[in-house]
Amino acid sequence: MPPRKPASKDPEPLPRSARKDLTRAKLLQxxxxxxxxxxSFTSLGLREIAREAGLVPNAFYRHFRNTDELGxxxxxxxxxxxxxxxxxxRKMDVAPRDMLRRSVSVYLEYVKLNRLQFLFISSERSGGSRILRLAIRNDVTHFTNEMAQDFRIRGLYAQLPTASLQMVCGMIVMTMLAAATDVLDLPPDQPLxxxxxxxxxVQQLKIILFGATRLNDALTRS
Amino acid sequence: MPPRKPASKDPEPLPRSARKDLTRAKLLQxxxxxxxxxxSFTSLGLREIAREAGLVPNAFYRHFRNTDELGxxxxxxxxxxxxxxxxxxRKMDVAPRDMLRRSVSVYLEYVKLNRLQFLFISSERSGGSRILRLAIRNDVTHFTNEMAQDFRIRGLYAQLPTASLQMVCGMIVMTMLAAATDVLDLPPDQPLxxxxxxxxxVQQLKIILFGATRLNDALTRS
DNA sequence: ACGATTAGTGTACGAATGTACACCAATATA
DNA sequence: TATATTGGTGTACATTCGTACACTAATCGT
Known part of the structure; x- marks a missing residue:
């Protein structure tokens, strides 16, 4: 004889808030x-997302006011x-030889690992809702600034004024995002x-770093 | 007594095909x-476009099968x-001093002059319909290739193999597009x-050109 | 001059969307 | 244990959309 709880039902006796977070995550996913x-995210409708999450349209409102807020x-x-x-x-720390190439391949793996997220920013960064665009631009700017700060800490391009350093990092980030976009709509498994x-x-980054070095050297000599 | 034709009506006695081209242009505009x-273009509907053009929805079909085709x-x-x-x-030809800065300001004027077109490619380049994305990428690639060819003709970076030259031009174009995106969503008339x-x-382009020079020199010496 | 072509209109329909309201049942709170 | 909250459901409605069909009137080809 089964216990008071039929056991086959009741798959997750979680607190209500946890359940909520769970279906919220289902919506995001x-x-x-x-x-x-x-x-494209911009073209997604509230109903569509709810449907994909296995929910009734109205349930969406329990978590987000509209699709932009989800975005x-x-x-x-x-x-x-x-x-x-x-x-x-930062962990990858001090430079062994062809650290650049290694960084690149680590990064590209990271992109493929977080495919959907990079796909999202890549397509919404200049695409659809103004609010999303600004939010993404904000994130990218923060990323750029942190990278510049890291350069500073490691003493790279020490002669460059902060503004220039940020510009260089901006170029690096721009190149990274472009590369991400490229891998992402590459047909899968085309190793060549x-x-x-x-x-x-790699070559693009080299060019940027060369250029930055020269800028830095010019300031060093003066 | 007025002539056979009331004159107040009949604003444009054009051949039919010309009229067609005209309303087609109205749709595009x-x-x-x-x-x-x-x-965003992706979010535009056939009806919306026709309405804005002062036409009935069905008229759209006389010119395009769907919005993608218009795109x-x-x-x-x-x-x-x-x-x-x-x-x-190409006309701007041989380099006087700070040709770079001049090119940049000419380009940015050009962007502002063709605001809507640049806005279009900037937002659809990675945004919405796959077909449009590919078409735009194609245009950009052509542009890049022609630029590389111009470099060749002018003997710039003569030591670089074609692939590298194209990559450099690719970076320049990427930077140009990013700059265009930036001017375009800058609030208007913020001269500062x-x-x-x-x-x-300008600085970004300098970095790229410095880097490319170094790449070129390395190949020259070897 | 006359019949064919065609740019543009009008009406209509099915599908999908965002959202409002009433409701339920399980959890949380007292 | 009684009550209030709340995550999720069901029904409903106005709006918008893409598209199909029939139609008109002006232009074109002969």
Missing amino acids: AALTLMGEGR LVLVEDVGITLRRLLREA LEAEMSENF | AALTLMGEGR LVLVEDVGITLRRLLREA LEAEMSENF
């Missing part, structure tokens, strides 16, 4: 999933992802194209 | 106008605009911010 299927949470998550990337990059793309990426 | 009002025509127009830009750049942005742009 649903949006990402749909984007993974080629839809902002996604941006927030991206911010966390970027911070984690920086933290891992991907290697070529990756090599291109 | 309508799409651009709507984008100028903050809408492709817009991309084509952008291609023409870019070609014109290159032609004018714009000047700062423009100066940043």
Whole structure:
């Protein structure tokens, strides 16, 4: 004879708030999933997202006022992802030989690992809702600033005024995002194209770093 | 007594095909106008565009099968605009001093002049319909290639293999597009911010050109 | 001059969307 | 244990959309 609780039902006796967070996460994931299927976030509807999450349309309102608000949470998550990337990059610490190439391949792996998030920022950074655009731009700017700060700490380009250093980091970030965009809409498992793309990426960074070095040296001599 | 034709009516006795081209242009312009009002092209509907053009929804079909097809025509127009830009750049010919800064300011003027078109590619380049994205990427690639060819003709970076030269031009174009995006969503008539942005742009190009020079020199010496 | 072509209109329909309201059942609070 | 909260459901409605069909009137080809 079964116990008081039939055991087959009641799969998760969680506190209500935990359940809420769970379905909220389902909504966020649903949006990402749909984007993974080629839809652009801007074109997603509240009903569509709820449906993908296995919910009735109205349930959406229990978590977000509208799709833009959901998008902002996604941006927030991206911010966390970027911070984690920086933290891992910092670990990679002092330069062995071809550290650049290694960084690049680590980064590209990271992009593929967080595919949907990068897809999201890549397509919404200049795309749809003004609010989202600004939020993403904000995240990217923060990322850039932290990178500049890291450069400072490591004594790289020590002669450059902060503004210039930030500009250089801005170029690096821009290049990183462009590279991410490229890997992402590369047909999957094309190791040849991907290697070529990756090599291109390395060369681009080299150019930026060369240029920055020269800028730095010019200031050193004066 | 008025002549056979009442004269007050009949504003344009044009051949039919010309009239057609004219309303077609109205549709294209309508799409651009709507984008100028903050809408993203992807989010525009056939009805909306027709309405803005002063037409009944069905009239749209006499010119385009769907909005994507209209978008492709817009991309084509952008291609023409870019070609014109290159032609004018070629005229500017041999380098007086601070040619770079001049080029930049000419370019930024050009962007503001063709505001809506640049707004269009900037937001659809990574944004919405796959077809449009590819078409735009194609245009940008062509632009890049022509720029590389111009470099070749002028004997710039003569030591660089074609692939590297194209990569350098790719970086320049990427930087140009990013700068365009920046001017475009700058609040209008902020000469201070714009000047700062423009100066940043110049510095970025300098870095790329420095880096490319170094790459070229390395190959020269070997 | 006359019949064919066609740019643009009018009406209509099914599908999808955002949102409002009433409701339920389980959890939380007292 | 009684009550209030609340995550989720069901129904409903106005709006918008893409598109199909029939129609008109002006232009074109012969």
